[in-house]
Amino acid sequence: MTLKINKVFPRNWYAVSYSKDLKQKPIKKRVSGKDFVLFRNEKGQTQALFPYCPHRGADLSLGKVVNGSLVCPYHGWAFNGCGTCIRIPSQPTKPIPKFAHTLSYPVIEKMGLIWVYPDNEEAPPEWKTFHTMEKVPFKLSPFQATWKAHFTRSIESVLDIAHLAFVHKKTIGRKTKAESTHYKLEGTLDQFVFSNGNAYLEYQFPHQWMLHSGKQENESFIQYVTFTPIDEEETLIMGYAGRTFLKQLSLLDRILTRYSLKVLKEDQAIVESQHPRPIPEALQMEAHVYADMAQVQFRKRWFQFLQSEPCFSLD
Ligand code: FES
Numbered sequence: 001m002t003l004k005i006n007k008v009f010p011r012n013w014y015a016v017s018y019s020k021d022l023k024q025k026p027i028k029k030r031v032s033g034k035d036f037v038l039f040r041n042e043k044g045q046t047q048a049l050f051p052y053c054p055h056r057g058a059d060l061s062l063g064k065v066v067n068g069s070l071v072c073p074y075h076g077w078a079f080n081g082c083g084t085c086i087r088i089p090s091q092p093t094k095p096i097p098k099f100a101h102t103l104s105y106p107v108i109e110k111m112g113l114i115w116v117y118p119d120n121e122e123a124p125p126e127w128k129t130f131h132t133m134e135k136v137p138f139k140l141s142p143f144q145a146t147w148k149a150h151f152t153r154s155i156e157s158v159l160d161i162a163h164l165a166f167v168h169k170k171t172i173g174r175k176t177k178a179e180s181t182h183y184k185l186e187g188t189l190d191q192f193v194f195s196n197g198n199a200y201l202e203y204q205f206p207h208q209w210m211l212h213s214g215k216q217e218n219e220s221f222i223q224y225v226t227f228t229p230i231d232e233e234e235t236l237i238m239g240y241a242g243r244t245f246l247k248q249l250s251l252l253d254r255i256l257t258r259y260s261l262k263v264l265k266e267d268q269a270i271v272e273s274q275h276p277r278p279i280p281e282a283l284q285m286e287a288h289v290y291a292d293m294a295q296v297q298f299r300k301r302w303f304q305f306l307q308s309e310p311c312f313s314l315d
């Protein structure tokens, strides 16, 4: 039972890279146990293909992009963004056989991030994020980390208020008291807001999270994070610190990126230590207290997913 729960993830778009990091060179990424090669076509649009060449299985991410097509490093077969093989150099005048083509996957660029939908058979859902991230002109300072932790444990770490006074006592939890009071949780299982006074966080199932510094109309600083299940062992965390002040100051970008990474680092060893690896499959299998209400909300939604929704599966 636990093994299976380890290996299923909600069907959704998952972030794999910052747009700025995909240039001329193709890159390989993994989502829900599936590998992809990303490259840019002649129009600069991102494409995602199955990365192992249909000829002899060479890794296409070791190849290069020529005139917008991805060229295999082994024998030079070339593939367009749809995965269609358009050239076989050893027999240039012969028709290209059907088995020479590879698979392509839905990919989209939003908010300076590249998102992949790791299924090429069904149409992906609409990509969405928080209203605030689409509308408010924040200057975004990126940060990312890969944890050897399950997707569910990683998400829960950012829904956890009670750990601030312990894990982050030198950074974001400096002024936080250990005792929990005046928490408020509003919304649905799919999207909720959790607050304790002025600051509040928003969560959108399954993988997007935002921390607000104050009321939405005049907030000057936010944190945004999205989680990607690489496989059952690892989770990619990609985020932004966003600000509406001193937007031109690049030194501030570096400071904010470094600070965000420091905060994540404080969590890492603890989240990576958690057992069982995914959250257990029923609420009563771990102890919950008042301060855990956002995590309990997440678990209810996660169990709903496990019981009745289609998934991406590693098996
Ligand atoms: S393995 Fe790719 S062209 Fe031969």
Ligand SMILES: [Fe+2]
Residues within 6 Å of the ligand: 157, 158, 163, 167, 168, 263, 267
């Ligand atoms: Fe934390």
